[in-house]
Amino acid sequence: MMSIDLHATAQALSTRTLARRPGRAELKPREARRQRRALEVSLAIGVPLALLLIWQLSSTREWIDSRLYPSPTDMWSECKRLWTKGLLWDATYISLKRTVVGFVIGSGFGVVVGFVMGMSRLMRAALEPLLSALYTVPKLALLPVFLTIFGFGEKSIYVLIAVTVFFFVWISTMTAVMSVPAGYREAAETFGAGRWHMVRHVLLPGALPQIFVGLRIAAGVSVLMLVGVEFMVGSQGLGFLINQGRQLLLLGQAYVGIALVAIMGYLFASLIRLIGHVMLPWAAEDNSLAPS
DSSP states (O other): OHHHHHHHHHHHHHHOOOOOOOOHHHHSHHHHHHHHHHHHHHHHHHHHHHHHHHHHHHHHTTSSOTTTSOOHHHHHHHHHHHHHHTHHHHHHHHHHHHHHHHHHHHHHHHHHHHHHHHHOHHHHHHHHHHHHHHHTSOGGGGHHHHHHHHOSSHHHHHHHHHHHHHHHHHHHHHHHHHTSOHHHHHHHHHTTOOHHHHIIIIIHHHHHHHHHHHHHHHHHHHHHHHHHHHHHSOSOSHHHHHHHHHHTTOHHHHHHHHHHHHHHHHHHHHHHHHHHHHHOTTSOSOOOSSOO
16 A cells, blocks of 8 residues: 555656746846846945945044054045155056056967967977976066066066966966867867867857956956065055055055055956956856846
């Protein structure tokens, strides 16, 4: 009897139809997307503002020492002072120029080398051990070498940022090309696609989403390297401004420099993301399983 009952129960479950009512996202997709986007923008703006308000309140109530941790209003006053003296604009412009030039050079070489190595096993066998070994070397340790070769001018800073960016973009590009499904290549070969058509219509569209992920990471890393270099050499830039504030105990100046570096890094990475979104309309922007 027990076996008969179990069999009947299983049969009943197999014939049961599971259904649910369509949600708001299915009934009104455009409105749901607008509301979702509004919520995301509100959170993106609201969380930093809440932290700034807590920081300001803590300084006003003297929960923290404002001499060591200047309040946001004190930082704003310091920002206006530096802007009036012309220091802020000069430092921001110089740092931005160094970052962009180094990023463009490094990412260009990284994409080309990574693409070639991703397509050719022989090139990977020849170059991957050497590049993997160089990748582990701290890039700031190469600064004396570049200063000896290129001198104490801007070229050394450009090259160091470019080398740092190169390794991140190279790895992501090579991995992206190798990750293109073999079925795509076989289908293209079946239709008689040559090497150029294979690259143009199969490998490049398949690899670009992952390449742009590497570019976004490299954009942030380029700003990090910039600050490190400007700490060590040069007398201009946001890194120098931060280091000067630290050495002279001008903590307001140091905090303003840190805030500008954070803003510059965020805007730079966001710009790369926007370019990728425009160039890759077929790539999913968000792979989350479900909205929270």
